[in-house]
Amino acid sequence: MDTQSLASRRRHKVWLNADAGRLDQFRKLVERQTDAADWPFASSVEKNVLIYDGEKVRAHAADPEARRELMAEWVEAFSDGPGVIVIKNALPDTAVLDRASEIFDEIVRREKQGGKIAGDHFAKPGANDRIWNSLEKHCLADPDNFARYYASEAVALVSEAWLGTGYQMTAQMNRVNPGGAAQKPHRDYHLGFMSPEQMQAFPGHIHAISPVLTLQGAVAHCDMPLESGPTLFLPYSQAFYEGYLAFGRPEFQDYFRDSHVQLPLSKGDAVFFNPALMHGAGNNVSADIYRMANLLQVSSAMGRAMESINRTRMVIALYPALAKAKAEGTMSEDGIAHAIAASAEGYPFPTNLDSDPPVGGLAPKTQAAIMAESLRAGMDADTFTRTITAHAGRREA
Numbered sequence: 001m002d003t004q005s006l007a008s009r010r011r012h013k014v015w016l017n018a019d020a021g022r023l024d025q026f027r028k029l030v031e032r033q034t035d036a037a038d039w040p041f042a043s044s045v046e047k048n049v050l051i052y053d054g055e056k057v058r059a060h061a062a063d064p065e066a067r068r069e070l071m072a073e074w075v076e077a078f079s080d081g082p083g084v085i086v087i088k089n090a091l092p093d094t095a096v097l098d099r100a101s102e103i104f105d106e107i108v109r110r111e112k113q114g115g116k117i118a119g120d121h122f123a124k125p126g127a128n129d130r131i132w133n134s135l136e137k138h139c140l141a142d143p144d145n146f147a148r149y150y151a152s153e154a155v156a157l158v159s160e161a162w163l164g165t166g167y168q169m170t171a172q173m174n175r176v177n178p179g180g181a182a183q184k185p186h187r188d189y190h191l192g193f194m195s196p197e198q199m200q201a202f203p204g205h206i207h208a209i210s211p212v213l214t215l216q217g218a219v220a221h222c223d224m225p226l227e228s229g230p231t232l233f234l235p236y237s238q239a240f241y242e243g244y245l246a247f248g249r250p251e252f253q254d255y256f257r258d259s260h261v262q263l264p265l266s267k268g269d270a271v272f273f274n275p276a277l278m279h280g281a282g283n284n285v286s287a288d289i290y291r292m293a294n295l296l297q298v299s300s301a302m303g304r305a306m307e308s309i310n311r312t313r314m315v316i317a318l319y320p321a322l323a324k325a326k327a328e329g330t331m332s333e334d335g336i337a338h339a340i341a342a343s344a345e346g347y348p349f350p351t352n353l354d355s356d357p358p359v360g361g362l363a364p365k366t367q368a369a370i371m372a373e374s375l376r377a378g379m380d381a382d383t384f385t386r387t388i389t390a391h392a393g394r395r396e397a
Contacts, residue, residue: 013204014203014204014205015200015203015204016199016200016204016207016242016245017200017245018196018200018245019245020242020245020246021240021241021242021243021245021246023251023252023255025240026237026240026243026246026252026255027255029236029237029239029240030234030235030236030237030240030259032236033048034048034049034050034081034082034235038081039073039077039081040073041056041060041069041070041073042073042085043056043088046086046263047235047261047262047263048082048235048236048261049082049084049085049086049233049235049261049263050077050081050082050084050085050086051085051086051088052085052086052087052088053087053088053089054087054088054089054090054091054092054154054268055089055092057070057087057090057153057154057157058153058154061153061154061157067157070157070161071157071158071160071161072161074158074161074162074272075161075162078162078215078238078272078273078274079238079239079274080239081236082235082236083233083235083236083237083238083239083273083274083276083277084233084235084271084272084273084274084277084279085158085271085272085273086263086265086269086270086271087154087158087269087270087271087272088266088269089266089268089269090152090154090155090219090268090269090270091149091152091154091155091219091268091270092268093148093268094267094268096145096148096149097149097219097221097267097268099142099145100138100145100149100221100294101221101222101292103137103138103141103142103145104131104134104138104173104175104221104292104294106141107131107134107137107141107173108129108131108173108175111131111354128174128175128176128177128180129173129174129175129177130172130173130174130175131172131173132172132352132353132354133170133171133172133352133353133354133397134171134172134173134294135169135170135171136397138171150169152270154270155217155219155270155296158215158217158272159215159298162212162215162298163214163215163298163299163300163301164300164301165301166301167215167298167299167300167301168298168299168300168301169296169298170296170297170298170299170350171294171295171296171297172294172295172297173292173293173294173295174281174292174293174294174295175290175291175292175293176228176229176281176284176290176291177284177290177291178284178285178286178287178288178289178290179284179285180229180281180283180284180291181283182229182232182280182281182282182283183280183281184253184280185232185234185247185253185256185257185260185278185279185280186247186248186278186279186280187238187243187244187247187275187276187277187278187279188214188216188275188276188279188297189214189275189297189349190210190213190214190349191206191207191210191244192210192244192275192276193362193363194244194362194363195361195362196245196248199244199245200245204241207241207242207244207245208241210244210275210276211238211274211275211276212300213299213300213302213303214275214297214298214299214300215272215273215274215275215296215297215298216272216273216274216275216277216295216296216297217270217271217272217273217295217296217297217298218231218270218271218293218294218295218296219268219269219270219293219294219296220265220266220267220268220269220270220271220292220293221267221292221293221294222267222289222290222291222292223264223265223266223267224264224265224266224289224291224293225264225286225289226262226264226282227284227285227286227289228284228286228289228291229281229282229283229284229285229286229291230262230263230264230265230281230282230291231262231271231279231280231281231282232256232260232261232262232279232280232281232282233260233261233262233273233277233278233279234256234259234260234261234277234278234279235261235277237256237276237277237278238273238274238275238276238277238278239276240276243276243278244276247278252278256278256280260278262282272296311343311344311345311367312367312388312389312392314343314344315340315343315344315367315371315388316384316385316388316389318339318343319371319374319375319381319384319385319388320381322336322339322340322375323375323378323380323381326375336375337372340368340371340372341368344366344367344368344371345366345367345368346366346367346368347366348363348364348365348366349363351364351394351395352394352395352396352397355394355395356391356394356395365391367388367391367392370387370388370391371384371388374387374388
């Protein structure tokens with residue numbers, strides 16, 4: 001056996017590079033038609049997207065056998081099917097929706113008065129109105145309305161279908177105002193928030209499992225005709241293994257521009273999709289539609305460590321030892337980096353995006369990055385303690 005060839009094949013399979021994924025293979029994957037006969041619970045198929053009736057979803061949810069069958073259908077829809085579903089009339093009580101919209105309007109007004117302009121991961125800051133952590137802010141502003149809003153059987157059922165029990169709900173209200181520009185087409189959290197260089201640090205199997213750690217959704221708070229810019233989707237694109245690295249390249253962006261689909265939504269409709277599906281908010285070319293959606297990002301209960309660790313306390317204690325070892329040359333740069341990796345928080349999320357916004361990228365700076373930068377700069381221990389304590393405070397909700 002040619003061991004070098006075997007090693008090379010393994011390396012290229014596990015460590016994807018920036019050029020991974022070919023457009024011709026991608027086109028074969030996405031250029032297919034959704035057959036309604038394969039999706040018996042769907043009421044229709046529109047532009048390759050599966051459409052479900054909210055009243056029927058609620059009826060199926062009350063029947064244990066139908067409930068499990070519907071959830072199984074959704075799992076296949078998100079994984080091997082179109083990757084996106086619409087549930088019409090998912091939140092049927094418009095009075096609840098209208099009250100939630102009033103709450104969001106008030107939060108936006110109050111935050112603007114305070115000088116805050118919430119940025120968007122994939123759109124120009126200030127172009128839209130965004131509320132980070134609309135989940136908690138909504139709950140604290142009106143617990144009764146929050147309870148009735150999230151009592152939605154459709155939202156709970158689709159979350160449980162993809163993620164199982166114990167899922168964690170987060171939400172961000174986004175309002176694309178008249179004239180608001182489209183987002184750059186992208187994949188979403190986790191790997192979708194990283195630069196190509198960062199993505200390449202993760203082995204291939206992490207590229208495969210990232211989509212099953214979260215579910216993306218959006219609840220329409222107003223009618224959304226096409227001119228208001230509802231989200232653009234590319235059905236089946238979630239199944240492209242190399243997609244996180246490939247989608248940012250010009251040929252894939254061009255293909256999305258020419259091949260995406262877009263569906264109008266009505267107030268109370270909800271759309272859910274695999275986070276690996278290539279998508280992006282559209283241009284709001286209307287004169288007077290303030291297109292409001294509550295973006296739901298639901299996370300698996302299993303993406304967490306076993307123990308609760310106070311990493312801020314650890315790095316404050318560790319910093320003087322690493323600074324001394326660095327100054328005396330008793331530890332290599334690699335050894336210091338390994339000690340940082342074992343102690344500091346190396347991932348930017350979860351955080352408070354109001355006070356710890358992304359700077360120079362799609363994610364805020366990590367505790368580990370700050371520690372490494374401080375050591376390189378020769379920062380003294382007391383200054384580091386103040387710096388890292390302030391960083392920890394900004395991350396708290």
